[in-house]
Amino acid sequence: MAGRKRRTLTAPARIVLCLLLAGISGYFLYHCALDVLTTFQLKEQIAQNKSQISELEDEQTALQEQKEKLQDPEYLKYMVRGKYLVTKDGEQVFKLPTTQDDS
Template identity: 40%
Template sequence: MARSHNKKKRRRLSPMLKLAMVLCAALMIFSGFSELKTMYDLHRSISDTQQKQSALKAEKKELTKKKKDLSDPDYIEYIARGKYLVTKEGEQVFKFSNDDTNN
């Protein structure tokens, strides 16, 4: 009978130990949320960087094409004649308006 009496008697946790356990649990939860926020920020940063990288690749492709075009003498002549109205000796330039009000 003494044995069953000892089995029922449980040792109670001291209030300091309970407080320490609650503080440890709170610290672990706070740490977990902090890690989740850091991971979210990193994923967002990676996504932003990938978008910037895509935009820069497109810009590089466009600039490479422009560089290639600018090394072509016919293209340079086309731009000079069209945009800057450069003429050959003896040529006359006629400029027409793009107004479609006469229709």
């Protein structure tokens, strides 16, 4: 095996091989960058969705409390009389002006 000659690439073949490897490396780096960008976008969307879920849960709790209150006949009378100015027979309602604090 001592007489075996080692084969070497010519200069144009080396250039082509280097360009090919550089192109493949660039392709993989581009797709890695896209994956990183997608990951950041998904994390941002997850954070927004968690915030929205929290707001909706708070709203659901408030609506559930309001539903329970509206099932109470005394509270319902209070609301109808106060908010909508419903009166009993013979009652008079006087609406007084309210003062608003503009500070």
